[in-house]
Amino acid sequence: MAFKSIRVSDLTGAEGDDKDFVTVVVRQHPELDEPVQFDALPAELKSLKGLNDLVVLELRNGETTQVVTTKTEFNKLSENIGEVLKNADGLRGRRKGFRPSQQSDKD
Structure with missing residues (x-):
């Protein structure tokens, strides 16, 4: 038996390979007490x-x-x-x- 690991975007749930993802670090935000990070695909960040x-x-x-x-x-x-x-x-x-x-x- 084998296991398959699937990586998904925290923004949209879209699937992709590990190499396709960007880790987004939010260092400061009015609603945060400490930095956080999430995974996204570059296409999802184009509007920034x-x-x-x-x-x-x-x-x-x-x-x-x-x-x-x-x-x-x-x-x-x-x-x-x-x-x-x-x-x-x-x-x-x-x-x-x-x-x-x-x-x-x-x-």
Whole structure:
């Protein structure tokens, strides 16, 4: 005897192969207390339109908060926001311009 596993979309119940599915992670929604995920087929997601002018920020100060704003509002933070972004440190590796040999020895 053999068993057959069938994958179905959580949105419509449509069947498909594992390779055909997309896992959709909902990180934040007004009706959710925590992130959730569901399976869907790409064709079922075609109606979703991305917004090209959004900026997603993560604010860290003991707690982490995610903020989504428009590029226009984000640009109001500084007249030089382009330069700020250009000179900003990446999340991986050392901060720009940091060299361990430059640290002063405090004994």
